[in-house]
Amino acid sequence: MSDAKDFAFTLTGLRIPYFPGCTLKTTAQNFESSAVAAARALGIELVELPRWNCCGTVFSLAADDLIHHVASIRNLIRVQEMNRQGLVDGENRMVTLCSMCYNTMKRANLRVRQNAEDIKKINDLMYREEDYQGNVRVIHFLELLREIGMGKVKRAVKKDLAGLKVAPYYGCMILRPKEASIDDPEAPTVLGEVLRALGTDVVVTPYNKVCCGSYQTVHDKDAVAGLAYDILGHARKSGAEAIATTCPLCAFNLDNRQKEVAEKHPDFEHMPVFYITQLMALAFGVDQGVLRFDQNYVDPVPLLKKHSLLDK
Amino acid sequence: MEEIKNPVMDIIAEANRSATSGIDAKDIKDWITISIMGRAYKVPADLTILAAMEYAGYKFVRGVGCRQGFCGACATVFRKKGEYKLQTGMACGTRAEDGMHLAQIPFTPAEKASYDLTKEPYSASVLIKYYPEVARCVSCNTCTKACPQDLEVMDYVQAALRGDFELLATDSFDCIQCGLCALRCPSEIVQYHVAQLGRRLYGYYGLGVPEHLKKRVEEIEKGRYAKALDTVIAFSNDELRKQYVGRDIEPEQ
Amino acid sequence: MVKKMIISSENEEFMRKIIELSGEIVTMCDQCGTCSGGCPMVGEMDITPSQLMRLAQLGVSDVLDSRTIWVCASCFTCTVRCPRGLDVSKVAEAMRQIILRQAIDRIDIRAIPKEELEKLPQIAMVSACRKFTS
Numbered sequence: 001m002s003d004a005k006d007f008a009f010t011l012t013g014l015r016i017p018y019f020p021g022c023t024l025k026t027t028a029q030n031f032e033s034s035a036v037a038a039a040r041a042l043g044i045e046l047v048e049l050p051r052w053n054c055c056g057t058v059f060s061l062a063a064d065d066l067i068h069h070v071a072s073i074r075n076l077i078r079v080q081e082m083n084r085q086g087l088v089d090g091e092n093r094m095v096t097l098c099s100m101c102y103n104t105m106k107r108a109n110l111r112v113r114q115n116a117e118d119i120k121k122i123n124d125l126m127y128r129e130e131d132y133q134g135n136v137r138v139i140h141f142l143e144l145l146r147e148i149g150m151g152k153v154k155r156a157v158k159k160d161l162a163g164l165k166v167a168p169y170y171g172c173m174i175l176r177p178k179e180a181s182i183d184d185p186e187a188p189t190v191l192g193e194v195l196r197a198l199g200t201d202v203v204v205t206p207y208n209k210v211c212c213g214s215y216q217t218v219h220d221k222d223a224v225a226g227l228a229y230d231i232l233g234h235a236r237k238s239g240a241e242a243i244a245t246t247c248p249l250c251a252f253n254l255d256n257r258q259k260e261v262a263e264k265h266p267d268f269e270h271m272p273v274f275y276i277t278q279l280m281a282l283a284f285g286v287d288q289g290v291l292r293f294d295q296n297y298v299d300p301v302p303l304l305k306k307h308s309l310l311d312k
Numbered sequence: 313m314e315e316i317k318n319p320v321m322d323i324i325a326e327a328n329r330s331a332t333s334g335i336d337a338k339d340i341k342d343w344i345t346i347s348i349m350g351r352a353y354k355v356p357a358d359l360t361i362l363a364a365m366e367y368a369g370y371k372f373v374r375g376v377g378c379r380q381g382f383c384g385a386c387a388t389v390f391r392k393k394g395e396y397k398l399q400t401g402m403a404c405g406t407r408a409e410d411g412m413h414l415a416q417i418p419f420t421p422a423e424k425a426s427y428d429l430t431k432e433p434y435s436a437s438v439l440i441k442y443y444p445e446v447a448r449c450v451s452c453n454t455c456t457k458a459c460p461q462d463l464e465v466m467d468y469v470q471a472a473l474r475g476d477f478e479l480l481a482t483d484s485f486d487c488i489q490c491g492l493c494a495l496r497c498p499s500e501i502v503q504y505h506v507a508q509l510g511r512r513l514y515g516y517y518g519l520g521v522p523e524h525l526k527k528r529v530e531e532i533e534k535g536r537y538a539k540a541l542d543t544v545i546a547f548s549n550d551e552l553r554k555q556y557v558g559r560d561i562e563p564e565q
Numbered sequence: 566m567v568k569k570m571i572i573s574s575e576n577e578e579f580m581r582k583i584i585e586l587s588g589e590i591v592t593m594c595d596q597c598g599t600c601s602g603g604c605p606m607v608g609e610m611d612i613t614p615s616q617l618m619r620l621a622q623l624g625v626s627d628v629l630d631s632r633t634i635w636v637c638a639s640c641f642t643c644t645v646r647c648p649r650g651l652d653v654s655k656v657a658e659a660m661r662q663i664i665l666r667q668a669i670d671r672i673d674i675r676a677i678p679k680e681e682l683e684k685l686p687q688i689a690m691v692s693a694c695r696k697f698t699s
Contacts, residue, residue: 022474022687026436053451053470058639058692061658063588067498068695071451100688127453176641177652185645211605211640218685218693219672223609223636252686437683440690444674444682447690448698473687499694 013043016144017079017087017094020048021055021101021248028098028248028275030292035097035141035277041156041284042148046095047088049078055101056108058215066121072108073122076136077129093137095144097277099247103173106138106180140174141277142190142246143182153197158285160199163307166279167203167240168192169231171250172211185209194276195244198283203240207231212253224253225260232261232271241303242272244279251275255297272300282309344410355408361388361401364408365416375418381405384488387460387495390414400458400492420491422502425509434517436475443506446473448499455493455503461486465493465503472506480507481514576624583621586659591621593649600643600653609636614643614653621656634660635671635697661696671697 024032039046056071079094096102112118113134123131145153168191175185183190188209192202210231213224231254235243245251255273262268278291282304288311293300304310342357346364353368362376377385386403393411403416425442432438439446446469455465464483471479484507493503531537547555583591594615601613610633612620620628628634634657643653664671674694682690 022470022691025474025476027684027686051467053466054449054473054691056451057688058695060695061639061652061655062586062662063655063659064586065662067452068450070453074451074453098688100692125452127457172640172642175645177644181645211638211642213606214638214640215689215692215696216606216636216638217689218677218681219697220609220636223606226608227605248686249688249692252689256684436687440685440687441679441682444677444690445694447674447687448694449691450695473691 013045014091014148015045015047015088016091017082018046018048019052019055019075019094019096019101019105021096021098023248024098027295028251030295031097031246031248031251031275031277033290033292034275034281037286037290038277038280038284039141039144041281041286042145042152044144044148047082049075049082049094050087052078055096055098055104057100057104059104059107066118067125069108069111069118070122070125072105073112073119073132074126074129075105076109076138077126077132079136080130080133092135093139095139095141097141097246099140099171099173100249102138102140102182103180107177109136109138110179140182140246142174142194145194146190150193150197153194153280157198157283159283159309161279161283161307161309162199163201164199164279164303164309165201165203165239165241166195166244166274167205167235167238167242168195168208168276169235169243169245169250169254169273170209171245171247172209172214173247175209191244191246191276195279198279200279203235203238205231205234205238205240207234212247212250214249214253217249217253217257221257221260222264225257225264228254228257229261229265229268232258233268236269236271240271242274242300244274244276246276258298270298272296272298272303274300344408346408346410347413349415350413357410359408360404361390361406361408361412361414362386362403365403365414372416375416376404379404382488384490385418387417387420387490387492388414389417389492389495400496401460402490405460417492417495420495420502422491422494422505424502424505427509429512429516432513434477434513436473438513439472439475439506439509442509443472443502445499445501446506449473449501450499452498454496454498455501458492458496460490460492461488463487468507468510469501469503472510477510477514477518480510481518484508484511570623572624575626578624579626580621580624582663583624583656583659586662587652587655589651589653589655589659591618591651591656594618594622594651595649597648599646599648603642603646605640605642606636606638614657617660618651618653618656621660629660629664633657639696665697665699668699670699674698 020032036046052075054071055075056068060068076094082088083090112122119132119134170188170191174182175188178185192204195202207230212231213227217224243254251273258270281290301310340356343354344357345352345354348365348368355364355367359367375386377383381402381404388403388406389398389400391398391413392409427442449469451466451470453466459465463486468480468483471483487504487507489504491504580591596615596619598615601607601615604614607613612631612633617628617633637654637657639654641654672693
């Protein structure tokens with residue numbers, strides 16, 4: 001941790017507590033590796049929470065259920081600890097990459113902040129942790145990009161992605177419900193802004209905020225494949241060659257479930273699904289080892305080669 | 313160094329002697345009343361829960377082992393007088409107190425997965441494949457609170473979920489498999505089985521075979537210890553006992 | 566055809582239970598159908614989200630047998646669009662909870678094929694366990 005402080009960019013840059021979530025350590029390592037590198041190119045150091053647990057997903061919707069918010073709040077306590085330990089300097093925000101983690105912790109935080117009795121009960125359930133003071137803010141990586149400005153994102157581009165036609169796909173968890181939305185829930189633009197800054201041709205499709213089927217993928221993959229077919233099909237019809245997203249569950253449903261889609265629809269044409277940060281890292285010209293396309297189900301390499309966007 | 317006299321320790325020693333060496337009950341000075349499975353018993357003060365239950369007439373065939381806090385067999389749950397918290401511990405290493413309500417939890421039923429380590433990938437998916445209920449963890453931390461070894465149980469379950477084998481192995485290393493975590497888990501995870509699979513994967517893939525072990529296996533295969541082993545096999549029972557009692561024991565760390 | 570239904574005390578009790586668990590005043594629903602119109606999973610459902618709301622208003626506990634409450638993916642499309650500010654996803658959650666709290670699971674995670682378990686992302690497993698198991 002102390003070594004990280006030595007990086008020159010941190011002198012002027014931003015060090016912010018970062019919550020990865022379990023999927024970014026397993027099936028979506030490509031999301032994390034590309035995001036950490038892309039953030040660094042922008043002068044942002046994502047400082048991983050030293051100890052963290054599941055975000056608590058999915059946000060519990062039952063009015064009488066507090067126990068399922070304990071996981072979220074314990075992570076927020078870790079942010080308090082990081083500030084006290086000097087791992088970050090007066091930074092009460094916690095950034096997430098995964099949309100599901102964002103939504104769960106954002107809403108749990110909102111719930112307990114609005115209800116002193118909830119905070120008290122959850123604090124009582126803790127063990128060795130200090131009490132949660134209610135001051136941490138949960139933000140999504142895209143909000144951070146908006147804050148530093150798309151101009152800065154654009155200036156960090158070494159090789160723009162001109163010609164690549166990408167459809168932003170928002171999914172649900174960064175848009176809904178309103179209190180957890182990072183953008184206009186009905187007409188979001190933030191992913192398109194980032195893609196435009198990277199130089200891609202942004203393809204807006206009406207299916208860019210339609211649910212991918214989420215966790216139904218565990219026991220009803222046909223339903224999910226049906227939604228994936230619609231979402232990808234409309235993107236293709238609108239002229240997109242690829243999709244960009246920020247949710248590892250959307251990515252799985254849109255990318256890996258193309259196997260099931262192709263089984264059902266023989267004429268289906270596979271489409272690469274990127275994490276937005278993979279495209280950022282590519283455009284920023286950082287070491288392409290962080291792209292980790294081996295974890296993408298539909299290989300994006302041929303498409304990127306077609307546009308001469310890969311080193312080798 | 314001058315020996316410090318602690319009268320409390322003398323009293324404990326005396327009470328223990330009374331309970332275990334057949335001294336007449338009238339010679340025992342201090343008594344407590346404990347409730348074992350809802351029934352009150354008067355037992356000498358300052359015994360362990362295990363000794364107190366045995367004094368009360370319980371005889372353990374299973375659910376007891378080393379009697380020294382290592383083996384994890386004599387898991388116990390109790391509430392102290394006037395407290396609402398359900399506490400856990402090893403009956404052999406927890407002192408019985410006046411007004412305590414207690415019961416033994418000799419075993420937590422759980423199925424252990426069968427696997428061939430060499431045929432599994434070194435990935436979090438293995439843990440999910442054999443123990444999918446790991447994904448049910450709600451991070452309530454009840455397991456950690458229940459652990460008599462003071463392990464960060466919830467942290468290692470979370471490490472299992474995200475495939476952090478090193479944290480899983482190191483955080484669970486001192487587990488004695490008493491099962492109290494699994495008993496208390498609202499998500500019905502069997503933490504200690506998950507951890508064992510994790511440690512095995514970490515040992516096999518994460519650490520590799522250590523040099524000293526390789527060397528020792530070679531020595532064994534070359535027959536370096538064959539003669540010594542033959543000698544031990546030839547011992548009579550009495551000679552074997554004598555050698556065992558008189559063996560060199562590693563000094564306490 | 567006109568159907569006549571008499572609201573019994575059981576119906577009222579069930580409706581109150583839904584309100585208590587969801588925190589949503591289901592009687593405020595106007596039955597406009599916006600939730601059903603926007604629902605991405607409606608094609609997989611046996612009753613539409615607005616029908617679910619109507620049954621909640623009437624306190625018909627048979628709604629617990631519907632596929633709909635389990636097909637809902639909690640995408641919150643209905644939540645952001647309801648002109649009455651109601652959250653249908655919370656009503657569906659209340660119904661799922663009534664069943665799950667009787668220790669009746671919707672899925673058996675041990676029955677998921679091993680090859681699926683090997684590739685499913687953690688986030689899918691964790692959320693499915695949360696939504697479908699007690």
